[in-house]
Amino acid sequence: MQLSENWAEPYVLDELAVDQRKVGEISSWLSNHRNTCGILLLTGPTGCGKTAAVKCTARSLGFEVREWVTPLDRNFESGADIGFFQNQTEKFEDYLYSCSRYADLFVKSSSTSSLLLVEDYPNIFLLKPEIFHDVLGKYCRTSRAPIVFICSDVADHGLNIERELFPLDVQGSLGITHIVLNPVTRTRMLQALKRMGSYLQSMSSGYKLPAPDILNEICDSANGDVRYAMLSLQMKPQEDVVSLFDFAGKKGLGKKRPNSLKLTREEETVSACGKDDRVSILHAVGRVLYPKWYEGALKPNSSSTKRKRKGDEKHLDATVPDARWVHDPNTIVDAYCSTASSFLLFIQENYLKTFSTIESVAAASQFLSSADVMMTGVGVEASQEMSLNVAVRGVMVNNKVPNRIFNQVRGSRHWELLKTQTELTTLTDSLFPLYPVSHTVLLTDVIPFMSHSCTNSLSNGKFDCS
Amino acid sequence: MSLWVDRYRPKSLGVLDYHKEQASQLKNLVKQGDFPHLLVYGPSGAGKKTRVTCLLRELYGPSVEKLRMESVSITTPSGKKLDVKTISSNYHIEVNPSDAGIYDRCVVMELVKNAAQTHQLDPSGQRDFKVVVLTEVDSLSVDAQHALRRTMEKYVATCRLILISNSTSRVIPAIRSRCLGVRVAAPTSDQIVSILQMVCKKEGLTLPLELAKKIVDKSERNLRLALLMCESCKVQETPLQDKQEPILPQWQVFLRETARTIMHEQSPKQLMEVRGRLYELLCHNIPIQMIFKGLLKELVSNCDMRLKAAVVEEAAFFEHRVHQGNKGIFHLEAFVAKFMCIYKKFMEDSVIDMF
Numbered sequence: 086m087q088l089s090e091n092w093a094e095p096y097v098l099d100e101l102a103v104d105q106r107k108v109g110e111i112s113s114w115l116s117n118h119r120n121t122c123g124i125l126l127l128t129g130p131t132g133c134g135k136t137a138a139v140k141c142t143a144r145s146l147g148f149e150v151r152e153w154v155t156p157l158d159r160n161f162e163s164g165a166d167i168g169f170f171q172n173q174t175e176k177f178e179d180y181l182y183s184c185s186r187y188a189d190l191f192v193k194s195s196s197t198s199s200l201l202l203v204e205d206y207p208n209i210f211l212l213k214p215e216i217f218h219d220v221l222g223k224y225c226r227t228s229r230a231p232i233v234f235i236c237s238d239v240a241d242h243g244l245n246i247e248r249e250l251f252p253l254d255v256q257g258s259l260g261i262t263h264i265v266l267n268p269v270t271r272t273r274m275l276q277a278l279k280r281m282g283s284y285l286q287s288m289s290s291g292y293k294l295p296a297p298d299i300l301n302e303i304c305d306s307a308n309g310d311v312r313y314a315m316l317s318l319q320m321k322p323q324e325d326v327v328s329l330f331d332f333a334g335k336k337g338l339g340k341k342r343p344n345s346l347k348l349t350r351e352e353e354t355v356s357a358c359g360k361d362d363r364v365s366i367l368h369a370v371g372r373v374l375y376p377k378w379y380e381g382a383l384k385p386n387s388s389s390t391k392r393k394r395k396g397d398e399k400h401l402d403a404t405v406p407d408a409r410w411v412h413d414p415n416t417i418v419d420a421y422c423s424t425a426s427s428f429l430l431f432i433q434e435n436y437l438k439t440f441s442t443i444e445s446v447a448a449a450s451q452f453l454s455s456a457d458v459m460m461t462g463v464g465v466e467a468s469q470e471m472s473l474n475v476a477v478r479g480v481m482v483n484n485k486v487p488n489r490i491f492n493q494v495r496g497s498r499h500w501e502l503l504k505t506q507t508e509l510t511t512l513t514d515s516l517f518p519l520y521p522v523s524h525t526v527l528l529t530d531v532i533p534f535m536s537h538s539c540t541n542s543l544s545n546g547k548f549d550c551s
Numbered sequence: 552m553s554l555w556v557d558r559y560r561p562k563s564l565g566v567l568d569y570h571k572e573q574a575s576q577l578k579n580l581v582k583q584g585d586f587p588h589l590l591v592y593g594p595s596g597a598g599k600k601t602r603v604t605c606l607l608r609e610l611y612g613p614s615v616e617k618l619r620m621e622s623v624s625i626t627t628p629s630g631k632k633l634d635v636k637t638i639s640s641n642y643h644i645e646v647n648p649s650d651a652g653i654y655d656r657c658v659v660m661e662l663v664k665n666a667a668q669t670h671q672l673d674p675s676g677q678r679d680f681k682v683v684v685l686t687e688v689d690s691l692s693v694d695a696q697h698a699l700r701r702t703m704e705k706y707v708a709t710c711r712l713i714l715i716s717n718s719t720s721r722v723i724p725a726i727r728s729r730c731l732g733v734r735v736a737a738p739t740s741d742q743i744v745s746i747l748q749m750v751c752k753k754e755g756l757t758l759p760l761e762l763a764k765k766i767v768d769k770s771e772r773n774l775r776l777a778l779l780m781c782e783s784c785k786v787q788e789t790p791l792q793d794k795q796e797p798i799l800p801q802w803q804v805f806l807r808e809t810a811r812t813i814m815h816e817q818s819p820k821q822l823m824e825v826r827g828r829l830y831e832l833l834c835h836n837i838p839i840q841m842i843f844k845g846l847l848k849e850l851v852s853n854c855d856m857r858l859k860a861a862v863v864e865e866a867a868f869f870e871h872r873v874h875q876g877n878k879g880i881f882h883l884e885a886f887v888a889k890f891m892c893i894y895k896k897f898m899e900d901s902v903i904d905m906f
Contacts, residue, residue, distance in 0.1 A: 433881060437826070440819045447892035450885035454869065457876035498830055499878060505834045510650075514636060522600065523647050523687055526775070528836045530596070533800030534779035535554065 095137055095277075098145050102269045102277040102311050103134040110264055112142040118231035119148075119198045122185075124221065124259060125233045128247050129266030132310030135235050138266070139202060148200040151184045153177065155205050173207035174216055178223065185230035201232035206246060214249050225259055268309020275304055277311055278318055285319070366424075367494050369417050370431045374439045375489065376481040377411040414477045418470060425469040429456055429476050430497035436480050438492040445483045452479020556778045559750050562616075564605045567598075568749075569742045570735065577602070577733070581609045586680070588703060588712045590688075590727065592719050593735030596773030599715050602735055603684060606713075610678060611642040625661045627654050637662070643682040649690040656695040659685065660702055667706030680711050688716035696723045703729055737772040740764075746774065747781050756785060761793040769797050802837050803845060810849030817891035825887055829880060839879035843870045843886070850890060858897055865889045 095101045101108055114125055127135050143150045156176060184201050210217035224232065236247040256263060269277070282294045295303075295318070307314035421428040433453050440446045452475055459472035510524055517527060561567050564574045580586060591599045607615045622634045635658050638645045644666050648655040666681045685691070691699075703712060703726075712730070719727055738746070744763045751758040762784065770777035780797040788795055809828045812821065832842055847866045851859050869886040873879050 430878075433878075433884075437819050437823050443817050443819060443822065443888065443891045443895060446819050446822060447885070447888040450881075450888040454872055454876070454882045454885040457878050457881040458872055461875065461877050499880070502830060502833055502880075506836050509834075509836050522775075523649075524836065525687075525838050525841075526595065529800065529802065529838070529841060530773075530776055530779060531554070531556070533802065534783050 095134075095141055096144075098141055100277075100280060101134060101138055101141055102273040103138045103266060104270070104273075107264060107266055108138055108142060111138055112146060114262055114264070115142055115146050115148060115200065115231065119146075120229055121231070122225055122228045123231040124225070124261045125231065126236065126247070126251055126256070126261050126263045127233060127266065128236045128238055128263070130268050130309065131237045132307075132312035132314075133266045133268050134311050135237075135266055136202075136204065139200075139233050139235070143200050148198055150200050150202050152202040153180050153205060155207050173209050174220065177207055177210075178220055181220070181224050181232070182227060185224075185228035185232075199230050201230055202235070203232065204235045206250065210250060211246065214252075217250055218255050221255070221259055269311045270309070271304055274307065274309070274311060274314055275300060278303065278314060281315055281318055366421065366428065366431065369421060370428070370435060370494050372412040372417060373414075373432055373477050373480055374436055374484070375487045376484055379409045379411060410481065414474065414481055418473050418477055422470040422473055425473040426460060427497075428473060429453070429460065430499050431494065432476055432480055434497040435492065435494050436484075439487045440484055441486055441488050445485060449480045449483040452476060452483070455479075554779065555750055555754070555782045556775055559753065559778075560601055561605060562608065564602075564609050567602070567605065568746050569598075569738045573733070573735075574602070574605075577606055578609060581606065586610075586678075586711055588707075588714070588730040589733055590714045590716070590719065590722065590730035591733045591735060592716050594737045594773070595717060596770075596775040596777075597735045597737045598774060599735045600686070602733075603713055603715060607640075607643055607682060607684075610682070611640075615640045615642050617641070623662065623665075625651075625654075625658055627657050633658065635662075642678075643684060645684040645686065647686045648695065649687050653692070655692055656698045659691070659695050660698050663699070663702045663706060663710060663712070667708075667710035680709050682711050682713055684713045684715065686715045688714040689718060689721040691721075693723060696726055700725045700729065738774055740767045740772065743767045743770070743772065743774055743777050747777060750778065751781070751791070754785070756789065756791060758791055759793045762791055762795055762797070765795075766797045769799065802832060802835060805832065806842065806845040807849055810846055810853075813846075813850065813887060813891060814853055814894070817895040822884070822888055822891065826880070826884055829883055829887075833880065839873055839883060840870065842883065843873070846887075854894070855897065855901075858893060861893055862890055865893070 098108060098112075111125075111127075114123070117123070118125075127139065129135050140150055155173065181201065184199060206217075210220075234251070236251070238247070239245050251261065251263075255261070278300050279294075282300075285292045286294060300318075303314050303317050307317065436449060436453070437446065440449065456472045456476035456479070459468050459475060509528070513524060513527055513532070520527060520531075522531065564578050567574045589603075591603055593599050604616075617640055618638055619640070621637050621639060623637050625633045625635060627633060631654070633651055633654055635646060635651055644662065646658070646662055648659050651658040663683055666683050669681075688696075699712075700723075714722070714726070714730060716722060719732065744760070744767060747763050747766065748758050758781070763781075766777050766780045766784070770780055784791055784795055784797055787798065805828070809825060809832075812825055812828070815821070829842065833839065843866060847863065851862055854862060866886055869882040869889070872882045872885075876882060
């Protein structure tokens with residue numbers, strides 16, 4: 086079956102999976118800025134349909150979209166220089182200037198208004214955002230066409246293009262409109278999947294539309310990422326070939342227990358979909374601090390009374406042989422063993438609030454203490470992973486009845502502490518040069534009394550020690 | 552102006568107030584010309600540093616007191632640049648290796664090498680070796696101590712080491728056997744009383760015996776602390792009174808209150824509060840060992856006899872872990888949690904026993 090390149094891309098506005106209100110905002114902005122200068126910044130998580138939304142609305146309003154693609158400096162195929170060199174900034178400026186004024190020669194189009202689209206930022210701008218701001222300022226003065234910048238939200242601050250290139254003061258001074266798109270909602274995602282499914286069906290008669298529950302699972306695993314959902318729909322093996330690929334199912338056969346049937350099913354589908362289901366660090370900390378158990382782990386004698394409570398507030402006992410966590414600690418540890426030390430700090434800072442008895446705290450804190458010792462284990466391969474495992478399991482096992490109240494997850498004070506300590510040391514160094522005792526003695530013995538004995542000399546700055 | 556501690560610090564071996572026999576032995580040592588490496592150890596505030604300074608003066612004359620502070624920059628094998636504060640005169644160099652943290656090994660080696668490689672220009676009348684004084688050797692890592700062992704032997708012709716530590720238990724045997732151990736014991740109560748009275752006399756004050764005893768008691772035979780307390784008493788009230796209470800450093804009072812908080816209630820919420828207080832102490836650079844010690848002392852004094860052994864055992868366990876790990880608060884908190892747990896159980900049991 087042969088599919089066109091952009092077979093899944095929505096063509097008309099109704100097909101867009103993006104929220105209608107946001108689409109309305111974009112199209113009203115576009116129609117307000119026809120043939121005048123204007124900058125729109127569009128942000129949102131990956132795969133929420135930013136580009137598709139712009140292209141669709143532009144098409145419906147009769148704009149011609151002209152996208153910037155950062156050119157290669159050299160002709161790699163022939164291995165030779167392409168003659169003269171023009172730097173990326175100049176090329177980008179050229180693009181902005183010419184595209185906003187002159188219509189494309191190669192496109193026969195009745196509409197005269199064009200729309201510039203930038204999704205691909207030349208590297209120089211990422212290194213030196215000031216240059217980019219200059220270029221934008223120039224653009225505002227000279228151009229006659231609107232421009233749209235698209236940035237994906239990234240969790241990592243270091244990679245966040247939006248923060249670097251479009252700081253708030255620049256947004257204010259250049260009059261940049263900022264529209265934030267949210268992840269695609271479940272209903273809209275399902276609609277889009279159905280549309281694509283029917284399209285695939287029309288292309289090849291052998292294609293069977295996946296069952297609704299599979300569509301639901303794809304939606305779940307996609308986390309509002311339409312592009313990903315589309316790919317997994319396309320890749321989803323057909324019912325009859327499933328058995329060939331279903332490794333997860335085979336693995337589950339040996340140890341399947343009646344109460345964990347649901348779990349194996351879930352595991353299968355997630356692994357079949359293959360989405361990297363790594364959660365954010367705060368989310369993972371939450372999973373450790375509020376451990377959830379499966380029904381089977383319920384204490385037999387107390388189950389009748391406890392069931393009256395809310396579903397996730399059951400009293401659980403790790404000693405029951407069938408006890409299982411909803412979130413496998415192994416997965417959590419695997420995901421964070423590269424940043425084990427900071428994850429450990431997060432757990433330590435926040436675990437206290439979720440515990441209800443001091444006995445469990447004592448047990449958990451001993452595990453954390455062991456974890457810290459293991460973390461510094463020198464020469465032991467994988468000591469970080471082991472240490473994190475000890476900490477995560479220690480906290481999860483001991484927290485039998487978590488306090489299910491909302492607590493903000495706080496960052497650890499460890500680094501802050503180190504910083505204050507060094508600052509204090511340098512301060513004492515500068516205040517008491519040549520003083521014949523060490524810092525610790527100075528701070529624990531001498532200074533506390535000095536504040537009693539001679540406050541004035543401390544406030545005067547330098548202390549005479551001779 | 553300066554503190555009494557500094558003003559009345561003895562400057563030569565002849566005028567030291569106690570351990571006079573040892574002082575004369577040190578003098579003889581210097582007279583004989585040759586001089587081994589020294590390991591000076593003793594509790595805090597016993598006068599180790601004073602004794603070493605006197606010794607240096609005996610060796611090189613008064614010009615050794617012209618000190619200057621230098622920041623030596625050292626490149627570690629991993630390429631990190633470190634600045635280490637040193638105090639030096641023409642004849643000696645003093646450094647606190649614990650400033651360099653985990654890089655103490657390179658710092659020690661580099662400094663000893665530097666000091667040893669520069670020969671004395673004018674050997675007439677002067678010693679033909681320099682002295683490197685390392686303070687707080689207890690916190691020197693085992694790695695650094697092993698490195699020191701080799702360096703000590705190699706440069707013995709041009710360089711002598713004086714190591715200062717609180718106890719020899721953290722110094723590896725290899726180093727201990729290469730040094731002449733000089734134990735500076737804490738002065739006795741009577742010695743402190745007489746020193747305090749002598750200092751007060753020089754200041755034109757009279758120190759009532761009652762108050763002097765109180766100060767000695769509170770200072771735990773730490774002469775530095777005793778002198779500082781005495782001076783703060785003077786600021787508090789002159790002339791000095793019998794009934795006056797010597798004041799403790801703020802952090803000790805704070806630590807005492809923390810212990811009281813722990814005894815008051817045993818719950819995760821209370822532990823949260825205690826954690827805040829512990830962070831506060833750590834932020835003021837109070838060493839974690841001292842927090843452990845102070846806390847334990849307060850807690851144990853309020854405990855039933857049966858609990859004491861268990862509590863001390865826990866404290867020893869977690870204090871050891873502080874040295875193994877690198878985030879002290881983890882272990883401190885674990886100890887407090889453990890104590891709360893033990894204490895709560897004991898209280899509950901005793902309530903049951905009553906009925």
